[in-house]
Amino acid sequence: MEASWEASVTDSINTIYLLFSAYLVFVMQLGFAMLCAGSVQAKNAMNIMxxxxxxxVVGSISYYLFGFAFAFGDGSASNPFIGTSFFALKDIPSSTYDYSYFLYQWAFAIAVAGITSGSIAERTQFSAYLVFSFFLTGFVYPIVAHWVWSSSGWLSPSSSDLLFGSGAIDFAGSGVVHLVGGIAGLWGSLIEGPRAGRFDAFGKPVLMRGHNATLVVLGTFLLWFGWFGFNPGSFDKILVSYPTTSDQGNWTAIGRTAVTTTLAGSTAGLVTLFGRRLLVGHWDALDVCNGLLGGFVAITSGCSVVDPWAAIICGFVSAWVLIGLNIAALKLRFDDPLEATQLHGGCGAWGLIFTGLFAKEEFVIQAYDSGESGVSRPYGLFMGGGWALLGAQVVEVLAIVGWVSATMGPLFYALHKLNILRISVEEELAGLDISSHGGYAYTGHAEESRPRFYADYVRLQDQS
Known part of the structure; x- marks a missing residue:
């Protein structure tokens, strides 16, 4: 009876911890909203919100109907989440479906669509958002989540048949979440093309700054806060004791994960601050915010399996990855208003490679074998662990890029051909708020939001 009571208390505490982590991850939606709103022009603020x-809301329905089962099902039993026997939740006890685990995974799924939305902001028809958001959260993302996070996934480090004897370590989703969202955004931006006026007749970039730095900074801090659910929360159970020790368990690894997350983001923000100061000649709060987020994205893969000093290296490199990709994007006339492709895609890919280089064997065993003694696993190449883990990480990068390209690329192209992807130039110049939503977000902002050349443009169109 006493053992049963202790088990019940343990389950209750683990459930509370998981739900609290889910709430933190959901707060990131508010962070995304503030970041996006501040990063776009005022005439598009209502649209991006x-x-x-x-x-x-669309992601909730699609993930409930299809996504969760695609991610964690094996197709052999009934799933009450969709009311059909076609899917099963192999990783969830069939007698007591764990709704808290569903909520946690749902919060991750809707974050992916938020990443992609930033890449195609300020020029996309609202109906296109409905289509791609449903498809991305209900099908594309869950398949990748199954590969890496389901115990039956072919890339999973918890699989009974480990790729290269290792499996790919993507603890909280540098690849599963961020690279998926970044590559989807890449195809959306490429197919839509740059915003009107983003590049002049000679191909040189024209500055189109966001309208509210305060919202960007607020959104960044909200995302930072939410990341403490994103990374440490990915330990599904906090009360897990390692069998060979009396003073270690998941609670020690959770604390370390929070520290590595903080150090990587802070280092990336600091390096971006000084790096951009050297390149553009002034301090820029918005660049620092994106640099900070790039560090968080990169450490998300290996946050639980690296030392704090390695997290500093992760953040340092991620800052230069972001700066370099932003420079390349301008040269290639690639327009991503939120830098989502460069930030989530580029830093997400670096995060996977970083884990293959710096993962520590002791921490890998803690995270994936509950600290069992006598267990040997491949670990980081630079830590003496050989090439197996790095090879699995590279395979994950290639698999995600291939899968998302093969699914989201054709979807965006089909929307383009059906003329339901991009708005007209006239609507874009006037702003999505007035053309699609009946008014601007800010009172008395109608005239100020229009580009000064808008009236001349319309007159020329009428004459032609």
Whole structure:
């Protein structure tokens, strides 16, 4: 009786911890909303806020109906989440479906659509958001989540048949979440093309700054706060004791994960601050915010399996990855208003490679074998662990890029051909708020939001 009571208390505490982590991850939606709103022009503020809401509500339905089963099902039993026997939740006890685990995974799923929305902001028809958000959260992302996070996934480090004897370590989703969202955004941006006026007749970039730095900074801090659910929360159970020790368990690894997350983000923000100061000649709060987030994205893969000093290296490199990709994007006339492709895609890919280089064997065993003694696993190449883990990490990068390209690329192209992807130039110049949502987000902002050349443009169009 006493053992049963202790087990019940343990389950209750683990459930509370998981739900609290889910709430933190959900707060990131507010962070995305503030970041996006501040990063776009004032004439598109209402539109970008609405798309963030749509990502959450549409993603909820699609993930409930299809996504969760695709991610964690094996197709052999009934799944009450969709009311059909076609899917099963192999990783969830069939007698007591764990709704808290569903909620936690749902919060991750809707974050992916938010990443992609930023890449195609300020020029996309609202109906296109509805389509791609449903498809991305209900099908594309869950398949990748199954590969890496389901115990039956072919890339999973918890699989009975480990790839290269290792499996790919993507603890909280540098690849599963961020690289997926970044590559989807890449295809959306490429197919839509740059915003009107982003590049002049000679191909040189024209500055189109966001309208509210305060919202960007607020969104960044909200995302930082939410990341403490994103990374440490990915330990599904806090009360797990390692069998060979009396003073270690998941609670020690959770604390270390929070520290590595903080150090990587802070280092990336600091390096971006000084790096951009050297390149552009002034301090820029917005660049620092994106640099900070790039560090968080990169450490998300290996946050539980690296030392704090390695997290500093992760953040340092991620800052230069982001700076370099932003420079390349301008040269290639690639327009991503939120730098989501460069930030989530580029830093997400670096995070996977970083884990293959710096993962520590002791921590890998803690995270994936509950600290069992006598267990040997491949670990980081630079830590003496050989090439197996790094090879699995590279395979994950290639698999995600291939899968998302093969699914989201054709979807965006089909929307383009059906003329339901991009708005007209006239609507874009006027702003999505007035053309699609009946008014601007800010009172008395109608005239100020229009580009000064808008009236001349319309007159020329009428004459032609």
């Amino acid at each position: 609405l798309t963030n809401v749509v990502d959450a």
